[in-house]
Amino acid sequence: MSKRIDVQNLNVFYGDFLAVKDASMVIEPRSVTAFIGPSGCGKSTFLRTLNRMHEVIPGGRVEGKVLLDNEDLYGPGVDPVAVRRTVGMVFQRPNPFPTMSIGDNVVAGLRLNGVKDKKVLKEKMEQSLRGANLWDEVKDRLDKPGAGLSGGQQQRLCIARAIAVSPDVLLMDEPCSALDPISTLAIEDLMNELKSEYTIVIVTHNMQQAARVADRTAFFNLEATGKPGMLVEMNDTQKMFSNPDQRATEDYISGRFG
Amino acid sequence: MSSITGVSAADTPGPDDDLHEGGPEGRTPSSDGASTGRLGDKIFAGLASGAGILVVALVTLVGAFLVIQAIPALTNNDSNFLLSQDWNVDTNPLQFGIARLLWVTVATSLVAMAIAVPFSVCIALFLTQYAPSWLAKPGAALIDLLAAVPSIVYGLWGVFTIGPHFQPVQNVLTSVLGWLPFFEKTQTSAGSTIFFVSVILAIMILPIITALSREVFAQTPQAHKDAATALGATKWEVIRTAVLPFGKPGIISASMLGLGRALGETVAVMMIVSALAPNAPWSWSLFTGGETFASKIANNAGEFDNPTKTGAYIAAGLVLFILTFIVNSLARIVIERRKAFSE
């Protein structure tokens, strides 16, 4: 099930350092939203707050609200573990579990959730791998280690692993930056298919990629190094790339950027 | 030609050189670098394979030495060397067998491992995964320091501190688990049983296993842990899915190192365990006395007066040698078997 994310006045800190200042945005369900912006402006930081992954970093904390269909992820008594089970994440570098086979990687999350039934696991395995467009490539070697796959296949394996637990939201932090153009296209196609079921948020440095896959695009910027990152503009992707509201956005997109 | 200029310039300085002088990126320095690099390569490869061959040769020689020295005693043995528990080396022919020594050696070492490894892994996990950094850093330094202290120090501490209070533990174990042959009640006092030796050995090998395990756990790639965390794993589940699988070969190696120490430990065993009376019946109980290979040899080192008699002890040493060898090979096999899954 796809859910809507409503971020209200979010400040993100690493210790005393304010990394992202006062960001508010609404991310619609069943759509792809792209985050763009210069390095260090806090895109990854902001993305990680959407499933509380920033909390594994010492000193990482937030002020503000993140509502997932009106439920505050940071409300009292909300278990970050439960949040991460509904908001999945794919990382920049493919990170399949090296000691697990391809098949076990896919169902690792289900096993964590206590699913033991072999038949259910097998069905989910195939369904998720098909969902990640990887089934045909790996169906004959499900018991082989995941590390034996190509980078692009590994990344799709990680996507399969993330969608196997049927999350509401899928976060992807530069999922294609370590991949060749063909694998990149495969993953972009996949995002297009997955958005009918999931809310997808992707961080990318590739402007064409944002233009190709995203329905809406958010531009983050920072005034200077050491200053906090800020959300400058969020708009429909088409508008962002043709006629953005903010001057800074236009400068960044057209490459006129200091 | 140009694609291999780096190679030819390095190997055959001469007529080719002028071809490169106009090269865009200063070929000469780079080819110089390549040639010293290659020389360095050769020297290092030579040193490394030399050292490797030396080690293999040494091990083989030691093995050969043991076998040659042991043969006279073995051929002049009236008892079954492997199955007998006699040890009369002053008679002629000799009557000696290693059954009892082998059992005590293996039992003390295995029980020591069974106690030490879980403890070590837990301490290492605590230091790397749970402890706040103000505690983890000094903790790590402390463990490394403790691992560097000769283990006999812990052995002595255990003997004098735990020994006097060990009788109740033994009483509980023998009365609760007494139906198992290993825990059968005997008359031996708690401070001098096989089981107590195991406890002391466990204390002795705990620091080194902990230090090595901590080291591997600390190296678990953040990416693996993030992968588990992002799937909604709890702290313990992150450890189970990412940290322990990554650390497993390291734990095995560390355990083998500990096991090696336990198998060969001499002084502590000599101090503690009481030798059995010569014709005592066989017992599986961990609560009797006995001798290990190492303590047997050390206990009698003063009496190596004739070659045949010495040969009997050397034969025992040979078995310890082989035992260590087997243990290490098994560890290697376990590590290798999962290798494809640990890149």
Ligand SMILES: Nc1ncnc2c1ncn2[C@@H]1O[C@H](COP(=O)(O)OP(=O)(O)OP(=O)(O)O)[C@@H](O)[C@H]1O
């Ligand atoms: N673990 C951390 N501890 C402290 N500060 C951090 C940490 N990670 C990131 N930061 C800081 O937070 C700010 C935002 O970093 P972030 O990684 O979110 O940027 P980004 O937009 O994702 O950059 P990139 O495009 O290079 O990935 C930077 O100033 C960075 O130095």
Ligand SMILES: [Mg+2]
């Ligand atoms: Mg980033």
